[in-house]
Amino acid sequence: xxxxxxxxxxxxxxxxxxxxxxxxxxxxxxxxxxxxxxxxxxxxxxxxxxxxxxxxxxxxxxxxxxxxxxxxxxxxxxxxxxxxxxxxxxxxxxxxxxxxxxxxxxxxxxxxxxxxxxxxxxxxxxxxxxxxxxxxxxxxxxxxxxxxxxxxxxxxxxxxxxxxxxxxxxxxxxxxxxxxxxxxxxxxxxxxxxxxxxxxxxxxxxxxxxxxxxxxxxxxxxxxxxxxxxxxxxxxxxxxxxxxxxxxxxxxxxxxxxxxxxxx
Amino acid sequence: xxxxxxxxxxxxxxxxxxxxxxxxxxxxxxxxxxxxxxxxxxxxx
Numbered sequence: 001x002x003x004x005x006x007x008x009x010x011x012x013x014x015x016x017x018x019x020x021x022x023x024x025x026x027x028x029x030x031x032x033x034x035x036x037x038x039x040x041x042x043x044x045x046x047x048x049x050x051x052x053x054x055x056x057x058x059x060x061x062x063x064x065x066x067x068x069x070x071x072x073x074x075x076x077x078x079x080x081x082x083x084x085x086x087x088x089x090x091x092x093x094x095x096x097x098x099x100x101x102x103x104x105x106x107x108x109x110x111x112x113x114x115x116x117x118x119x120x121x122x123x124x125x126x127x128x129x130x131x132x133x134x135x136x137x138x139x140x141x142x143x144x145x146x147x148x149x150x151x152x153x154x155x156x157x158x159x160x161x162x163x164x165x166x167x168x169x170x171x172x173x174x175x176x177x178x179x180x181x182x183x184x185x186x187x188x189x190x191x192x193x194x195x196x197x198x199x200x201x202x203x204x205x206x207x208x209x210x211x212x213x214x215x216x217x218x219x220x221x222x223x224x225x226x227x228x229x230x231x232x233x234x235x236x237x238x239x240x241x242x243x244x245x246x247x248x249x250x251x252x253x254x255x256x257x258x259x260x261x262x263x264x
Numbered sequence: 265x266x267x268x269x270x271x272x273x274x275x276x277x278x279x280x281x282x283x284x285x286x287x288x289x290x291x292x293x294x295x296x297x298x299x300x301x302x303x304x305x306x307x308x309x
Contacts, residue, residue, distance in 0.1 A: 014287070022283035026276055045282055052285045064292075071289055 031229075032085055040081055044074070084208065091134050091210075108150070108175060109249060113242045115152040116215055116224055119159055125219030126159045127169035127199050129184065130249070134210040140171050143182030150175050159217075169202060169214075185209055187230065196232075203227045213248055 032038050048067070055063040079086065112128075119126045129136060144165060148154055150172060158165045158180050168181035184202035192201070203214035207227040214227040224241055225234045228248055236244065269276075 018280070018283050018287045021287055022276070022280045025282050025286075026272075026279040029275065029279065049282060049285050052289060056288075068289060068292055 031089065032082065041078070044078075048074070106246065106250070109242060109245050111150070111152060112215070113238060113245065115155045116217060116241065117238050118152065118156060119217045120222040120224050123219060123222040124156075124159045124161060124166075124217065125199055126155070126215070126217040127184070127203055128155070128215040129169050129171050129182075129203075129206050130213045130215070131171065131173040132211045132213065132249075134212070136171060136173075136206065136210050136212050139169075139182050139184055139206065140173075140179035143168055143171070143179040145179055146177050148177045150177050161219075169206070184214075189230075192232075200225065200232065204230055204232050207231075213245070215245075 029041075032041060051063060052067055054060065055067060116126070116128070129139070154177060155170065157163065158170055158177075160166055165180040169184050170177055171179045171182055185205040185208075186198065186201040187204040187208055189204065192204070196204075197218075197220075199219075200216055203216045203225070204227050206212055207214050208230040211229070216225040216227065216232075217223075218225070223235045225232055226236060226241065226244055226248075227233075233244065
């Protein structure tokens with residue numbers, strides 16, 4: 001028993017270190033999964049673990065030395081591979097919370113859901129990006145400035161197929177429609193369903209570049225999709241859409257807005 | 265607490281293993297003689 005106590009006394013700091021690292025890796029994984037580099041990360045981690053364990057178990061000094069030497073370069077390679085995600089994470093860390101969006105209100109969510117499903121019923125293609133903490137102002141400049149109060153009628157009018165503004169995305173900031181016909185960056189992911197058109201790729205793209213939420217209505221099928229952090233959830237019904245939008249806009253906790261929670 | 269531990273338990277387990285491996289590699293880099301010293305101490309006992 002005293003030996004066990006001595007062991008704990010001697011090694012508790014190591015346990016704390018491993019615990020902290022595990023928490024960091026877990027939340028890092030939650031953040032990065034679903035991103036283009038996630039598969040690379042998992043692959044590298046598996047190779048790293050298996051090589052380290054093998055070199056230790058079989059006492060392979062050269063492999064051990066190689067791993068230790070390469071770990072520095074590996075860290076640099078990870079920074080390069082995850083440059084867009086890291087940039088997003090850092091900009092989230094630095095973003096200010098002074099001007100919380102009034103969009104985070106239940107009534108607005110209901111109105112938005114009603115609008116979106118009206119668009120879906122009429123099979124009007126639509127792309128709406130709701131700004132959160134990270135500014136998407138740079139994309140507003142690619143379209144036409146509006147700065148109008150959000151209303152169902154306005155959105156329905158914008159996405160009427162024969163209007164000048166219907167092509168492109170609408171940006172909603174602080175309950176106001178700030179711009180329409182905006183051009184969003186397209187996602188470069190190759191693992192997406194081939195049936196996804198440019199509108200859906202743009203919806204995913206803007207959520208990869210920022211913490212915005214993109215709402216998509218398919219022109220062909222009238223299906224409603226929701227994108228957040230580069231993850232797309234397709235073919236949502238009205239109830240599910242309202243519930244998930246509420247989760248994303250009303251709940252502040254990261255865990256609540258992570259794809260794992262959304263899938264439940 | 266139960267939910268905290270058991271939710272995503274497989275991923276959490278993998279993270280702990282990975283954290284240990286990372287910690288071990290870093291430890292070896294920071295103090296490469298540590299293991300040798302530990303071995304020497306054990307053999308002298």
